[in-house]
Amino acid sequence: LEKAMKGRQPADLMLRCTILDADGNVKTISGQFRKADLCAEHRLNPRDLRKIDSRIPNLVPTVLVRKEAILVNILHIRALVKADAVVLFDTYGSADSRLHSVFLYHLEHNLKGKANGLPYEFRALESVLLSVLSALEAEMVFIRNLVGGLLAELEDDIDHDRFKRLLHYSRRLASFQNRAKLVQEALEEVLEQDEDLAAMYLTDKMNGNPRKLSDHEDLEVLLESFHKQVEEIVNEAENIQSNVQSTQEIVELVLDSNRNALLALDLKISIMTMGVGIGTLVAGLFGMNLKSHIEDNPYAFALMSVCSIVMASAFSWVGLRRLARVRKVRLATNGRKNSPTLKDSLPLNLRGRGDGWSA
Amino acid sequence: LEKAMKGRQPADLMLRCTILDADGNVKTISGQFRKADLCAEHRLNPRDLRKIDSRIPNLVPTVLVRKEAILVNILHIRALVKADAVVLFDTYGSADSRLHSVFLYHLEHNLKGKANGLPYEFRALESVLLSVLSALEAEMVFIRNLVGGLLAELEDDIDHDRFKRLLHYSRRLASFQNRAKLVQEALEEVLEQDEDLAAMYLTDKMNGNPRKLSDHEDLEVLLESFHKQVEEIVNEAENIQSNVQSTQEIVELVLDSNRNALLALDLKISIMTMGVGIGTLVAGLFGMNLKSHIEDNPYAFALMSVCSIVMASAFSWVGLRRLARVRKVRLATNGRKNSPTLKDSLPLNLRGRGDGWSA
Amino acid sequence: LEKAMKGRQPADLMLRCTILDADGNVKTISGQFRKADLCAEHRLNPRDLRKIDSRIPNLVPTVLVRKEAILVNILHIRALVKADAVVLFDTYGSADSRLHSVFLYHLEHNLKGKANGLPYEFRALESVLLSVLSALEAEMVFIRNLVGGLLAELEDDIDHDRFKRLLHYSRRLASFQNRAKLVQEALEEVLEQDEDLAAMYLTDKMNGNPRKLSDHEDLEVLLESFHKQVEEIVNEAENIQSNVQSTQEIVELVLDSNRNALLALDLKISIMTMGVGIGTLVAGLFGMNLKSHIEDNPYAFALMSVCSIVMASAFSWVGLRRLARVRKVRLATNGRKNSPTLKDSLPLNLRGRGDGWSA
């Protein structure tokens, strides 16, 4: 516990980061910087940097607007966007990943090209959000294929092993859903606060003409567009989730119904076994070393054999008929006599369309 | 992944679209236009066009209000409504469908006739929303019939195959519910923003007298009317959903209860088999090639036969009585002795109507 | 589909309605009027009338405030309330119902008597809401009795047929709940909009002194009172619903537990059958026409008989003891050794009252 409390103290440690300058060129790759220097240089609070420190895992994504910088911490990206530089912090174990290099390539390209008329900081933000979006979408597609394939397999054969895979995919889906929703909420939070939106026009601020609170349409359109796309992904994830849910429910019903079928078959067998047992009992009685007084009747054997088999069949038949009656499962009540009375006694004719079911 | 990121870059591609002019006549059918030209002509942002590009599937419907146009993307319709023209974008695979031609016919007719006093852009919007509504309603009715039929069948016979169909219908219903709700939310979003509503009076804007923020009653009534109708459809879908849910629950109970009935019958058979087995054991003992010292007793056979059958019956009877006791399932506790005490010890007489159940 | 779209066009058809004049006398009973005339006379939009047209079923109730009239469409009542007249539209199939005539009688009476100081239109509204409330309450009481009776029966005997009735009642309850909630929401919607409330003072408007936006206390008290009562009904319906839910859950547990009891009994029988079978095997062996070399031992029969029965009993006993061990189902872990350790290792004493359970 003591450790936990101390672990929260600002420790004067190094952070590895990659820096892009105002022209979009990479100035430093994975360079080591002291936290205190970073704070001083970018006028940050040490508390802010902690959010970005990759050794502390963060599940909840954040977009923090500070005086001269925007701090972005979403999924795999932890970046500090300024009006003339972008600082990318290395996240644990992802420095060399393919996703990261695609992102870096796109960011460089986007910062260089000034085609779409957006200021430097928004182009950086666009690349960041695009990378987050691609990451989410890729994982969503991946999970959708996994789950879709598994559900299709379940249609063919309800199998033990498939449930185990379903469990794993379910967990993964839930975790993905959670992450996507948190990204959506983080975007919403920024979109809802006019001050933050206005404060994100860093270039204008640097040039000395900060935006008015209500004047941030470009940024709003940009963020809203990403927000919509994340919403689509969240929606899709919920679709998959509801598919998994309804499949589970139906599989349970199918297993239940199958169990009843197995039981019914079992019963048939039991019934016939009992019939056979009765036949055997009859045979056994005449197998006793006692005087049945028909030992010498030449037709006795045939008679008793037939009698024994007939008894076996008769008992089986009675049992099977009984089973057939139990087995017939219907939801509709057979004696519908009280049903009309029930309708008549309804005091109001309020049923309208909503009651088409009970008819 | 790289592809995914590039796939998001605005690609200079062609879009197929149908254009109606200010008089409601079709000017071009499925003509090809360059995206850049469309943007320039209608003063759109390339980002906006992407929403309409049919090759990117969109689940979440949107109504975007731009300077000179309203961009509508709901279900099968992707349209650009201006003060003097309507551009319909071909959605993938639906260009020749019957739904589309009915819509086109209605749109043309509605644009020509100026009977109901609405400006051009609202008449176009009305046709679009009407088509969306018909589509939703048609699908709702279709699903309701499917599900209603299936549930009725389930009332007759609880069957394996029906569960599988139930699963398919459930998924479809969930997907429909989702879509209907998203349409509802899109309409709500427009209705909630006064600026957007005012900005949708394109004709007035074109004539140089834009609406005030609060003056948009006609449009509000129009949209609210559609919103109410979509709400009805969503409500109906929820009704179907809750019907499916409660049917599933009851089917499970019925299957469970049926299983208990099967088990009870099985037990009866087992009990009788055991009885028969005991009889056979007795017979078997006397069938041993050993001296029972009653071999010569002329009544021994009858005696032992009767004895064996009586034992079989006795054991069966004991077993069956035991079964009857286990089988009796009641919810009410038999010994209600502590129940009144329980009531008395209740410190407060707070129960009122809400407790009528426990009585 | 074409039909569906056309079906939405305003068709110039007749509506049947009953009209009460300013003194509360019935002027016309079920008279036929042309829609267009009605619109012109009462200054309505044709779209508004469609809400009231009974041939289009409406699930979602609405209270629309127009320039000179209030349009009410709740459950079985579709009325147009003006400052000096009330127009009741015949709803499909309910023209001659008892509910309707009670309502008409009350309305007439209420319009004539000016005792409670409310203006004409509010007295009409009061009658309408009272009738709606009675209808809802009557149906609620009816359903509560149905469901309460069924649940009481289920306490006595868990039966197949009762589940089927439970399904029907469940559906009906869900449908009722839905309708009651929609009525509540419709009332809330009116209560939330100050303009609508002020605009409902039709008499004042007719006399040329419209109400200020904030001055509508009488009406608010009237509507709030009905709203509270509908809330009570909705609450009660939810109570019934939660009762049904918990009963279903417990019934499932009871069936499960009963099934285990049946299985255990089945096992006992199986075990004894096996024991008997072993006895029979022994007897069978000595029944073989082979030389056992003890054929002549005069005690062999008794010995083997006893031996056979002892073996049957021994195997049965072993089996039954095994069963008793499996059968004992407890939730508490027997070896509670690690439980205290678990407690001790809890880093914090944060448990307070919320943890009284695990103790």
Next chain:
Amino acid sequence: LEKAMKGRQPADLMLRCTILDADGNVKTISGQFRKADLCAEHRLNPRDLRKIDSRIPNLVPTVLVRKEAILVNILHIRALVKADAVVLFDTYGSADSRLHSVFLYHLEHNLKGKANGLPYEFRALESVLLSVLSALEAEMVFIRNLVGGLLAELEDDIDHDRFKRLLHYSRRLASFQNRAKLVQEALEEVLEQDEDLAAMYLTDKMNGNPRKLSDHEDLEVLLESFHKQVEEIVNEAENIQSNVQSTQEIVELVLDSNRNALLALDLKISIMTMGVGIGTLVAGLFGMNLKSHIEDNPYAFALMSVCSIVMASAFSWVGLRRLARVRKVRLATNGRKNSPTLKDSLPLNLRGRGDGWSA
């Protein structure tokens, strides 16, 4: 129905009530008053009195602020609080209860003592809310003990009868939860409306200096304190509810798992019975009165006996081994070969903490 509608008409009936004067002395005990007189004296609307009329059961508690009085109707208390008097209406069947007399004693005492500086009406309100709170807490403690005891019993033995009690407690808990939540909502409703709060300073109003809308801190602190305590109770009830829920779920799993154990034991017995049956078949074959040509072999008996028992054992052994394979239920997929591949193919390293599970 007619009766129902008439039942809502204000009937000129008597109400029994207890009145306390400005000094906290009881003036009248259970005196009879005419409704009309009460309305006139306290300047109430007849509609308001209906809320308080105990013959109409009210589930939803209300605190109504009128010109000269506060009408309180919460659980067992129906009171009219004025600046110089408190009128307690007798609720059905509770007039002589202990709870009521404790409340009356406390109220008297609180009204007399002016220690805590609150005006007369707030001291009355404090007593009312305190009594409500005690009542809720007492019932909560009672239910918690009931349920806690039952769940503890279920830990010892999962039993039929306990489920029935669980059902009764569940219903009671749900009903209690509902009531507590409604009390909480009623308090919230008052707290949210500044006008109501200001209007509740009756003494100030009577003295001619009504409070400003924003000046009601004393009352707010008083009500908020009770609101917090009711919130605690609601929270506790939810805790109990979630405990019941999770117990039910686990009990179901335990029953299921126990059923599998029973089935497995059943199978063992069946397998051995089958083995014994095969042995008996062999013995039976040699018991036939046919020539087996080994009748005279002196070792035939021992041989065939051993053979028969060996066959019985062999078949049993095969069956039991088969069973052991089916019986082994694991969630983990045995062939974990595709699991690593699955991980590698994940496009993004987005998993962070949330995925610690699948590892």
Next chain:
Amino acid sequence: LEKAMKGRQPADLMLRCTILDADGNVKTISGQFRKADLCAEHRLNPRDLRKIDSRIPNLVPTVLVRKEAILVNILHIRALVKADAVVLFDTYGSADSRLHSVFLYHLEHNLKGKANGLPYEFRALESVLLSVLSALEAEMVFIRNLVGGLLAELEDDIDHDRFKRLLHYSRRLASFQNRAKLVQEALEEVLEQDEDLAAMYLTDKMNGNPRKLSDHEDLEVLLESFHKQVEEIVNEAENIQSNVQSTQEIVELVLDSNRNALLALDLKISIMTMGVGIGTLVAGLFGMNLKSHIEDNPYAFALMSVCSIVMASAFSWVGLRRLARVRKVRLATNGRKNSPTLKDSLPLNLRGRGDGWSA
């Protein structure tokens, strides 16, 4: 009940508390103070002190802002923070705990060091919140390990005892979730009220320049940072919860599917037992002491033996084939003939992405 009501009266009792002065030094350790003195000294309402009185357990945490002090009551910490002193109230049984001493150490240190530029009261608050956070996190990690370990065990073997542990962990998790959410809500409540935030600048107030309502950024950043971290913990707890949930569901499916497998094996055994029984019947018939007229046929024995075994095998084979047909559980409907028709008859091509499942 009487006791309960009296227990709420302010009793003039002692409270034990530890006091830190303006320099962060501990002035008194666990000293006894009279409640009335405390109220007078710190200008508190007796009602406020009750929240802090540890003998009354509080589940719902609160942060109350008073004239000269902030009252904090979160989890294990009950403190009164002033501009120049901190009073820590001893909570029941935690006075000597390790958690408490770590907290005290940190608080002292934090109050002495003025490094981070925050005023005295915020440094105290920071320590309090930090301790709460560590406590929550420690418990979360503890529960996560417990549950994670158990779920991993369940993957290996679905066992009876594990369900019982699951129940205990589930309850604990629910209780923890509840507490964490309440802490989150308490923080949110403070953050939402501008007046409270401004009033918490006690030092400024003491120095005579109270903050404006909108000027409280430092405090907001401080509280928001803790709020985010509590949100992470709540989120994590929900993740664990959903993992437990989905595991339970899948375990149920696995148990169900396993039960079907057991039943199927049982059936195989039953079928073979029946086959054997039929063979035994045949043998038994020839074992009867009656004349079968083939007694002397030297091949009769072999013939009948073979015949008997063949019959046993034949019946078994028929049964097993029957079983195989019942056993095959698939979700897909075999006759997919009506499926395409179904698709064609869909009136609209509205399916888009959401329907990829039914394909």
